[in-house]
Amino acid sequence: MATQIIGSTVKRREDPRLITGAGKYTDNIVLPRMTFMAILRSPHAHARIKKIDASRAQKHPGVLAVYTGEDLKKGGVNPIPVGFVLPDMKTAQHHPLAIDEVHYVGDGMAAVVATDRYTAKDALDLIDVEYETLPVVVDGEKATHAGAPQLHPEAPDNVAYYWKVGAGDADKALTEADGVIKQRIINQRLIPTAMEPRVAIADYQPATGDLTLYTTTQNPHLIRLLMALVLGQPEHKLRVVSQDVGGGFGSKIYLYADEVIACFAAKQLARPVKWTEERTENYKATIHGRDHITDAEVGYKKDGTITALKVKTWANQGAYLSNFAPLIPTFFYGPMLQGVYQISNFFVEVWGTYTNTTPVDAYRGAGRPEAAYLIERAVDWVAFELKMDPAEVRRKNMIPPFTSAPYQTSMVYAYDSGNYPATLEKALKNAGYADLRKKQAELRKQGKYMGIGISTYVEITGAAPAQVAASIGAGVALVESALVRVHPTGKVVVYTGSHAHGQGHETTFAQIVADQLGLSVDDVEIVHGDTERTPWGAGTYGSRSQPVGGAAVYVATQRVIEKGKKFATHMLEAAEADVVFEGGKYFVKGTPSKAITFQEVALEAYTAKKVPADVESGLEAISFFNPSNFTFPNGAHIAVVMVDPDTGKVDLTRYICVDDVGKVINPMIVEGQIHGGIVQGLAQALWEGAVYDDDGQLLSGSMMDYALPIASNLPSFETSRTETPSPVNPLGAKGAGEAGTIGSTPAVANAVMDALKPFGVRHIDMPLTSEKVWRAMQKK
Amino acid sequence: MFPAKFEYYAPTTVNQAVALLKKHRDAKVLAGGHSLLPTMKLRLAQPPVLVDIGKVKGLAGIKVAKGGATIGALTTHATIAASKDLRKQCPAITEAAALIGDMQVRNRGTIGGSLSHADPAADYPAVMIALGAEMKAVGPKGARTINASHFFKSLMTTALKPSEVLTEVRLPPHQPNSGCAYVKFPNPASRFAVAGVCAWIALDAKGRCAKASIGITGACATATRASKTEAALRGKELNEETIAAAAAQAADGLDCLSDIHASAEYRAHLVTVLTARAIQQAVARAK
Amino acid sequence: MAQLKLTVNGVIYEADIDPRLLLVHYLRDTLGLTGTNVGCDTSQCGACTVLVDGLAVKSCTMLALQASGSKITTIEGLKQDGVYHPLQQAFWDNHGLQCGYCTSGMIMTAVDFLKHNPHPTEAEIRHAIEGNICRCTGYHNIVKAIKAAATQMADNRPLQRPQGQV
Structure with missing residues (x-):
């Protein structure tokens, strides 16, 4: 191969527009006669709506319309469906605007459309609502208790679903264990906080019946499908466009009520309707993540071998089931509790519950951070009880290297490839682990508390083998497509169903094509984010873009090469079997000096000067890639912290990680994904947490009260990689978007607990705020 | 993100500003706007009149x-x-x-x-x-x-x-042999003070504490003084023990706030820690 | 309504505006300078940072009228004679952005910062961008980019492309 573009750092092609303020974010779009929408949201967590009187608002100058839930219902708007269905699941009706009852603070009740943003906002204050407040429950476990307030008549005891998975005999193994640790452990609720709030602009053309929705989504095709179902708008008359999107982290996967209302209003008014979320609105109206309460039992032998894990988890799903919600605490959580360890006995039960809170769905990592946090804490609990080095307990239980055949885990999945001991040993070496332990001992003598935390995680990405996904409840096939179109001059446009919102697909997908076709990256254009231009794709989340979307690009490019061979065969006057393609040139095997270029072949494809009539003109190919298995990125992360014994403040001083995300297309971009992931994960360990009071008011309702990570609280990171290529896609890629997040939460939590070891502290729950840490130190 | 409507005046002298305030009793003064505008954007404050003193000459420096x-x-x-x-x-x-x-x-x-x-x-x-x-x-x-x-x-x-x-x-003018310091424990989200302490210490000729003045913010509904600590320091030799003993009383009698960021108990504890740190730094500067 | 007169990226504008119009909305909605973004309601995120008379300011926490008589520079005004500002170039070279939403504000803050501190340490850079929240990069490459730009600006020599880049 002349070119080695795959695996090289190529500067991002999306950056010139983004560093000059020329990004195409949805809120930047201005359409003629555009109107502005604002949503009136419930100030109560649970209430009956006795009356909505919008007459004052309707008379306000500049107001074009006010809509309520009844208006939408009369207009034929359906409830928002759930895209992942478990057996016996109780799905509550989720109307885009509440009808009769509101179920969380932020539940939409009415929409105002006006001539400008300020007026729309003013008019909200003029809508009079009479409520009858109802009892509230915000805790995912308490919601199931007898006598708890009931949210939806269709879901008794607020249970949306009960789900279980297991292996071996957990009860027996716990009875036979040398020791059993019982621990309640909470994975707190998080607010995704993509820097760009959500925006939707609906534009309807009555003459043609065409509806265009410009929206901040990670997956335009899914939105089009769901919107068609909810709105009754024919799918071929519905276009969803999502250009530059300012981060998603899962929060922009779903069909939200606001987009539906904007579309409805645009059809009613025959004018474009823009809705731009405010941040304080975003904290209530956009999904939250995590929120598990878990009772865990861990059985172990004296030598550190972990024999059993029994888990009861209450997964708080909020007031309604969001599109993917039921998948996250079940198939993306339960089976992943095995981690990188050889454990044979499991019993995992999950109750997905309704509460008077913002709906919870996939947030960066989605299920796997919850699983990794639990198992990685559990390993440290065993080390704590046995007074063993946590690295040693990991070595003791770790799955041995498996690089040629998949590893069948105890529950559900077969890990694709991995060498877990190698990542751990490399991370320990990079950290200078032995020296760190020495330094820690010295510092302790001086009354200084350093902590060293390790996490060795594995996660599941690359969703999904379509038939497997369908069998476990997915509403759509999570395949990805790519259309690779070669123009007569040999320039290439790739149309992908994947969507980039920071991941750099315009660069990495182009690298895949350029590498194979022997072109420059600049000869390849990537088109995404528009259902009218791109073929189906389930979108970008779950670190699936390279292993599924990138693989589709690869396969389609291979098909282009094959098609090109048909032209080349005639141009070279050879037998097709003898023609090879290397370094951007076709030639007869053994005679590279008489090669023809890819560009010459492309021209022939559209001019047909040398090929006979039975060779179909044109040079393009499409692929719908359906992977044979999920992929399983993994790694070892080590955090070093200092804890101030006077205040309990935790300072992260070093962070070392080794990740195996399979084959890498662009190391610079992968490293960037890891950096960002690390910070999102460690912020859960140290700072972030959504807090509701008992009345269901979100106390952490803005950036004033929800502590996001800032630069001055962080060090630079020491990243490196190992590489075991995935056998399930031709790129060997596993996905890198969430790895950092999944590895870092337990690494940092373990580090803090390690620092607190002299105080006899085995576990405290996240976020590990100064106060919590200080309190733990007082108990000695 | 969208303030409610208001009338806007931009006087150029203090007297004009005062006259406007006298005329409009519910008016608010706007300076840099970094305290007022955030509350107006969230519509927590909806003053009908703003008197912007930003263009008043002679008020900066x-x-x-x-x-x-x-x-x-x-x-x-x-x-x-x-x-x-x-x-x-x-x-x-x-x-x-x-x-x-x-x-x-x-x-x-x-x-x-x-x-x-x-x-x-x-x-x-x-x-x-x-x-x-x-x-x-x-x-x-x-x-x-x-x-x-x-x-x-x-x-x-x-x-x-x-x-x-x-x-x-x-x-007030700088006194010889005095020093001051401000120490803060920031709220990780807002950067406001969960607690903040300023200590001003004057030393006598023998290096003992002649006078101490300690202000506390963040901990209570309004800023206050650590009177007991001030009294405990006066006339004392200043070393780690005496400072710690005096600082330990800094939160005595304070009615500390409790919110999602810190309980009253923790705020009171922080006040004592920060007071000790502020005093130590002030003493170092006084020497 | 009230009279506004100001200069944005070297162009003088006059308008009759509602006094409550925030500077960021004036820039985005009235002038169409959409490079300046809005990321929060509470003056935390810094996505809306612009230069007002050379100082980095959060344009969401300022009435447009307060900028009357001022000279504003937005991200759109940073490129000079078709050449990227060293900070723009360094953000690109060092992968200092992912989704790009915080980038305008981050760069504008750094422009002001480097004027006052041309030879910053890593800790000083991290302190300087406390008012700019990035959710994608973990700040690692942003810090690296600002450091690289500082070096380049101080030496006034062309940026070195990081090793290993094609």
């Missing part, structure tokens, strides 16, 4: 002289943080200014605006109290001076009358 320092109300936090003269005479105030919000907030936010807003978690009040600063207020009846000890009345409330404008902050 720092003068450091033998008789003390004066800081104009429109002086930004960034200007205060960068003032070498001020740092020499009174490092606590430049320290406090440098820890407010972030760089952009410091570039726009003003000392007058911050003090008038009287957010319980603002940084300056602790410094004002510890240093015995005086606030110059101009109203329809002319100017008056309010001592910091009487300025902060309660949550978001000062001794300023509705028609008065805070025009200047005066710091």
Whole structure:
């Protein structure tokens, strides 16, 4: 191969527009006669709506319309469906605007459309609502208790679903264990906080019946499908466009009520309707993540071998089931509790519950951070009880290297490839682990508390083998497509169903094509984010873009090469079997000096000067890639912290990680994904947490009260990689978007607990705020 | 994100501003806007009239002289943080200014605006109290001076009358063998003080504590003084033990706030820790 | 309504505006300068940072009228004679952005910062961008980019492309 573009750092092609303020974010779009929408949201967590009187608002100058839930219902708007269905699941009706009852603070009740943003906002204050407040429950476990307030008549005891998975005999193994640790452990609720709030602009053309929705989504095709179902708008008359999107982290996967209302209003008014979320609105109206309460039992032998894990988890799903919600605490959580360890006995039960809170769905990592946090804490609990080095307990239980055949885990999945001991040993070496332990001992003598935390995680990405996904409840096939179109001059446009919102697909997908076709990256254009231009794709989340979307690009490019061979065969006057393609040139095997270029072949494809009539003109190919298995990125992360014994403040001083995300297309971009992931994960360990009071008011309702990570609280990171290529896609890629997040939460939590070891502290729950840490130190 | 409607006036003199305030009783004064506008954007405040004093001449600037320092109300936090003269005479105030919000907030936010807003978690009040600063207020009846000890009345409330404008902050002259310091424990989200302590310590000829003045912010609904600690320090040899013993009383009698960021108990504890740290630093500077 | 007169990226504008119009909305909605973004309601995120008379300011926490008579520079005004500002170039070279939403504000803050501190340490850079929240990069490459730009600006020599880049 002349070119080695795959695996090289190529500067991002999306950056010139983004560093000059020329990004195409949805809120930047201005359409003629555009109107502005604002949503009136419930100030109560649970209430009956006795009356909505919008007459004052309707008379306000500049107001074009006010809509309520009844208006939408009369207009034929359906409830928002759930895209992942478990057996016996109780799905509550989720109307885009509440009808009769509101179920969380932020539940939409009415929409105002006006001539400008300020007026729309003013008019909200003029809508009079009479409520009858109802009892509230915000805790995912308490919601199931007898006598708890009931949210939806269709879901008794607020249970949306009960789900279980297991292996071996957990009860027996716990009875036979040398020791059993019982621990309640909470994975707190998080607010995704993509820097760009959500925006939707609906534009309807009555003459043609065409509806265009410009929206901040990670997956335009899914939105089009769901919107068609909810709105009754024919799918071929519905276009969803999502250009530059300012981060998603899962929060922009779903069909939200606001987009539906904007579309409805645009059809009613025959004018474009823009809705731009405010941040304080975003904290209530956009999904939250995590929120598990878990009772865990861990059985172990004296030598550190972990024999059993029994888990009861209450997964708080909020007031309604969001599109993917039921998948996250079940198939993306339960089976992943095995981690990188050889454990044979499991019993995992999950109750997905309704509460008077913002709906919870996939947030960066989605299920796997919850699983990794639990198992990685559990390993440290065993080390704590046995007074063993946590690295040693990991070595003791770790799955041995498996690089040629998949590893069948105890529950559900077969890990694709991995060498877990190698990542751990490399991370320990990079950290200078032995020296760190020495330094820690010295510092302790001086009354200084350093902590060293390790996490060795594995996660599941690359969703999904379509038939497997369908069998476990997915509403759509999570395949990805790519259309690779070669123009007569040999320039290439790739149309992908994947969507980039920071991941750099315009660069990495182009690298895949350029590498194979022997072109420059600049000869390849990537088109995404528009259902009218791109073929189906389930979108970008779950670190699936390279292993599924990138693989589709690869396969389609291979098909282009094959098609090109048909032209080349005639141009070279050879037998097709003898023609090879290397370094951007076709030639007869053994005679590279008489090669023809890819560009010459492309021209022939559209001019047909040398090929006979039975060779179909044109040079393009499409692929719908359906992977044979999920992929399983993994790694070892080590955090070093200092804890101030006077205040309990935790300072992260070093962070070392080794990740195996399979084959890498662009190391610079992968490293960037890891950096960002690390910070999102460690912020859960140290700072972030959504807090509701008992009345269901979100106390952490803005950036004033929800502590996001800032630069001055962080060090630079020491990243490196190992590489075991995935056998399930031709790129060997596993996905890198969430790895950092999944590895870092337990690494940092373990580090803090390690620092607190002299105080006899085995576990405290996240976020590990100064106060919590200080309190733990007082108990000695 | 969208303030409610208001009438807007931009006077160019203090007297014009005062006249406007007298005429419009519900008016609010707008300086840098970094305390007021955030509350207006969330519609927590909806003043019908804004009197923007940003164009009033002569309200910005720092003068450091033998008789003390004066800081104009429109002086930004960034200007205060960068003032070498001020740092020499009174490092606590430049320290406090440098820890407010972030760089952009410091570039726009003003000392007058911050003090008038009287957010319980603002940084300056602790410094004002510890240093015995005086606030110059101009109203329809002319100017008056309010001592910091009487300025902060309660949550978001000062001794300023509705028609008065805070025009200047005066710091007393630097005393020989004295030092001051401001130490803060920031809220990780808002950067406001969960607790902040300013200590001013004067030493006698023998190096003992001649006088101590300690201001506390963030911990309670309004900034306050650590009187017991001040008394405990007076006349004492200052070493780790005496400082710790005195600082341990800093939160005695305080009615500390409790919220999602810190319980009252933890705030009280932080006050003692920060007081010890502030005293140590102030003593080091006094020497 | 009230009279506004100001200069944005070297162009003088006059308008009659509702006094409550925030500077960021004036820039975005009235002038169409959409490079300046809005990321929060509470003056935390810094996505809306612009230079007002050379100082980095959060344009969401300022009435447009307060900028009357001022000279504003937005991200659109940073490129000079078709050449990227060293900070723009360094953000690109060092992968200092992912989704790009915080980038305008981050760069504008850094422009002001480097004027006052041309030779910053890593800790000083991290302190300087406390008012700019990035959710994608973990700040690692942003810090690296600002450091690289500082070096380049101080030496006034062309940026070195990081090793290993094609």
